[in-house]
Amino acid sequence: KKFQVSLPLISIFKEKKNNQEVKKLIHSIKVGIALVLVSLLYLLNPLYKQVGDNAMWAIMTVVVIFEFYAGATLRKGFNRGIGTVLGGGLGCLAAAFAQQVGGIGNAIVVGFSVFIFGAAATYSRLVPRIKRSYDYAAMIFILTFNLVVVSGLRAENVLALARERLSTIVMGFAVCIFISLLVFPTWASDELHDSIASRIEDLARSIEGCSAEYFNSVGEKRNCSSANSNSYKSLLHSKAKDESLVNFAKWEPWHRKFGFSYPWEKYLKIGDVLRDLAATILSLQGCLQSPIMSSETLLQSIKEPYTVIGSSLAWTLRELGESIKKMKKCQSENLMVQKLKSMTLELSQVKTLSTIGQMENADGLAIAS
Amino acid sequence: KKFQVSLPLISIFKEKKNNQEVKKLIHSIKVGIALVLVSLLYLLNPLYKQVGDNAMWAIMTVVVIFEFYAGATLRKGFNRGIGTVLGGGLGCLAAAFAQQVGGIGNAIVVGFSVFIFGAAATYSRLVPRIKRSYDYAAMIFILTFNLVVVSGLRAENVLALARERLSTIVMGFAVCIFISLLVFPTWASDELHDSIASRIEDLARSIEGCSAEYFNSVGEKRNCSSANSNSYKSLLHSKAKDESLVNFAKWEPWHRKFGFSYPWEKYLKIGDVLRDLAATILSLQGCLQSPIMSSETLLQSIKEPYTVIGSSLAWTLRELGESIKKMKKCQSENLMVQKLKSMTLELSQVKTLSTIGQMENADGLAIAS
Numbered sequence: 001k002k003f004q005v006s007l008p009l010i011s012i013f014k015e016k017k018n019n020q021e022v023k024k025l026i027h028s029i030k031v032g033i034a035l036v037l038v039s040l041l042y043l044l045n046p047l048y049k050q051v052g053d054n055a056m057w058a059i060m061t062v063v064v065i066f067e068f069y070a071g072a073t074l075r076k077g078f079n080r081g082i083g084t085v086l087g088g089g090l091g092c093l094a095a096a097f098a099q100q101v102g103g104i105g106n107a108i109v110v111g112f113s114v115f116i117f118g119a120a121a122t123y124s125r126l127v128p129r130i131k132r133s134y135d136y137a138a139m140i141f142i143l144t145f146n147l148v149v150v151s152g153l154r155a156e157n158v159l160a161l162a163r164e165r166l167s168t169i170v171m172g173f174a175v176c177i178f179i180s181l182l183v184f185p186t187w188a189s190d191e192l193h194d195s196i197a198s199r200i201e202d203l204a205r206s207i208e209g210c211s212a213e214y215f216n217s218v219g220e221k222r223n224c225s226s227a228n229s230n231s232y233k234s235l236l237h238s239k240a241k242d243e244s245l246v247n248f249a250k251w252e253p254w255h256r257k258f259g260f261s262y263p264w265e266k267y268l269k270i271g272d273v274l275r276d277l278a279a280t281i282l283s284l285q286g287c288l289q290s291p292i293m294s295s296e297t298l299l300q301s302i303k304e305p306y307t308v309i310g311s312s313l314a315w316t317l318r319e320l321g322e323s324i325k326k327m328k329k330c331q332s333e334n335l336m337v338q339k340l341k342s343m344t345l346e347l348s349q350v351k352t353l354s355t356i357g358q359m360e361n362a363d364g365l366a367i368a369s
Numbered sequence: 370k371k372f373q374v375s376l377p378l379i380s381i382f383k384e385k386k387n388n389q390e391v392k393k394l395i396h397s398i399k400v401g402i403a404l405v406l407v408s409l410l411y412l413l414n415p416l417y418k419q420v421g422d423n424a425m426w427a428i429m430t431v432v433v434i435f436e437f438y439a440g441a442t443l444r445k446g447f448n449r450g451i452g453t454v455l456g457g458g459l460g461c462l463a464a465a466f467a468q469q470v471g472g473i474g475n476a477i478v479v480g481f482s483v484f485i486f487g488a489a490a491t492y493s494r495l496v497p498r499i500k501r502s503y504d505y506a507a508m509i510f511i512l513t514f515n516l517v518v519v520s521g522l523r524a525e526n527v528l529a530l531a532r533e534r535l536s537t538i539v540m541g542f543a544v545c546i547f548i549s550l551l552v553f554p555t556w557a558s559d560e561l562h563d564s565i566a567s568r569i570e571d572l573a574r575s576i577e578g579c580s581a582e583y584f585n586s587v588g589e590k591r592n593c594s595s596a597n598s599n600s601y602k603s604l605l606h607s608k609a610k611d612e613s614l615v616n617f618a619k620w621e622p623w624h625r626k627f628g629f630s631y632p633w634e635k636y637l638k639i640g641d642v643l644r645d646l647a648a649t650i651l652s653l654q655g656c657l658q659s660p661i662m663s664s665e666t667l668l669q670s671i672k673e674p675y676t677v678i679g680s681s682l683a684w685t686l687r688e689l690g691e692s693i694k695k696m697k698k699c700q701s702e703n704l705m706v707q708k709l710k711s712m713t714l715e716l717s718q719v720k721t722l723s724t725i726g727q728m729e730n731a732d733g734l735a736i737a738s
Contacts, residue, residue: 024495032488042519043476063512107412114408119401126393143432150411240609279648
């Protein structure tokens with residue numbers, strides 16, 4: 001029977017995986033095309049006469065900026081933009097000041113400013129808030145500032161140099177944005193939305209599966225399949241992934257489905273609640289595996305209420321998952337709260353301690369949604 | 370009383386934080402010094418005559434490679450080395466081949482190779498195993514390959530160009546490694562070691578604190594202080610940080626304390642077990658907050674065994690934490706196993722279901738260490 005159950009699960013998993021593979025392939029091809037496009041700056045004579053060796057910076061920009069998700073590309077491009085403009089501007093100022101000083105003082109001013117700005121920007125990269133959002137901008141700031149300020153010692157015209165480099169960087173950026181956003185875009189917002197919805201569905205399925213397996217199996221070795229526990233653990237450690245997806249999703253306002261002020265933070269909250277729920281289910285499984293519960297009479301007495309509660313919890317989760325997936329207000333809200341209340345009552349009669357924690361989490365979920 | 374307890378805790382926390390701040394400051398100053406050193410390639414005339422504008426690549430290398438932990442710097446430098454050498458080598462070959470073809474075919478071969486190698490390397494960056502260890506190498510490969518192969522169209526002597534750039538990159542790398550490893554190095558291995566040891570200590574303290582607070586408080590609102598739950602959550606989500614620290618620690622074989630074949634993977638395992646334990650304690654707290662347990666007689670009957678078990682669990686954890694911290698074999702191993710066994714017995718008499726899960730985890734911990 002287990003084999004039958006797991007077959008459709010595997011095929012769903014395979015389909016998901018194939019979907020991911022196709023996305024990865026498309027992304028690779030897009031990067032290849034973008035690289036060829038910026039290489040045209042070298043390959044075509046009229047273009048090369050315009051930009052010269054600065055074409056290098058366009059290639060560098062494409063290689064460094066082009067990320068898997070459209071939002072990530074935008075975010076990195078924006079960071080690179082800020083860093084380049086700030087670093088270039090301050091670098092020009094510092095170089096001009098150093099030239100005013102002149103002589104040996106010139107080199108000293110340059111060296112001193114390199115140290116001060118380099119150390120300050122590096123320190124700012126270690127501040128958590130800046131690290132989260134502007135780490136890359138700070139790095140590019142250090143790089144651009146340094147290159148501009150030391151080039152000021154050698155190049156005749158720093159401003160012209162900076163302008164030329166900036167224009168090729170803008171070309172690279174334009175190619176990236178064009179291809180990333182308009183040709184088969186991969187949206188982080190879609191990914192986040194789908195993963196939250198399917199996670200709720202997974203939890204519902206595992207609550208049902210756990211209770212069914214536990215009560216239907218005979219003999220001493222009552223057990224919730226521990227094969228599940230791996231998927232729980234990946235769910236428990238999904239926080240970092242969620243956070244980065246939210247960071248990218250915020251940069252995707254052009255995406256038809258979600259619009260400009262979509263509440264991405266709520267996805268983080270729902271994710272937190274789901275992780276709590278998964279942790280509770282996991283420790284519930286631990287309790288069920290302990291030998292104390294094995295007295296048959298006790299088991300039979302709690303079998304019915306527990307199964308009912310399990311299935312109605314799963315139903316509640318499914319409703320919530322559906323409503324998130326379809327982006328509609330949950331229709332059966334009142335019914336849900338009623339069911340949850342009656343479950344709490346029933347549970348306090350059964351007095352199985354460990355199930356309570358689970359209940360409270362599900363309650364929290366209903367409130368959070 | 371709570372105020373008294375929390376004061377030393379806060380001061381420990383502050384000390385830890387100050388320690389981190391000092392490390393951050395030192396790191397920033399080190400980066401500043403490294404930047405000034407590579408800027409000397411521009412600032413000093415004799416050096417500039419040697420390397421020319423390629424000095425740019427030394428600056429770029431320092432900005433990009435210099436990371437907070439010594440191991441991270443080594444790892445990134447190694448990645449950059451592989452990527453540059455592979456990309457440069459293949460780029461030279463492709464450029465030579467394209468020159469053989471000649472004429473309009475030249476540009477076509479270059480464009481085609483840019484697409485193929487760019488797309489293939491981008492795809493490899495999305496494969497989880499490569500992403501984990503060689504993501505940066507693949508990116509540098511794409512960058513170097515592209516720059517070399519398109520420069521082959523314009524520059525007279527690609528090999529000389531590649532050699533000059535490589536030599537400045539090596540200079541930048543040497544400066545980074547020298548400063549990162551020899552001047553007040555920040556070791557990822559130390560950080561990982563200390564954080565695991567202090568996490569065990571934290572858990573021990575919270576087990577004691579929880580049971581004391583629960584049984585000593587009077588009236589209806591029996592509660593484990595929920596202020597703790599935040600520290601649990603940060604513990605629960607420490608997996609990603611642990612993994613990256615292990616990845617860096619492996620690159621720090623020169624670190625006196627740990628040597629060449631230190632078992633870093635075991636730290637990951639211990640971290641997993643600690644996370645399981647924290648999850649169990651968290652759900653135990655959830656169970657304790659439920660109103661069912663509040664009958665005073667029941668509470669009084671389990672108070673003594675529970676307190677004993679809590680304190681001996683905490684003792685076990687402390688012993689383990691000490692032995693990890695001091696890197697010594699745990700002396701009291703036999704006594705520990707005995708205690709744990711007698712606790713299991715006692716618990717099965719008390720028959721408080723929810724504590725069992727906790728026990729099993731602690732048992733696992735004793736085995737894992």
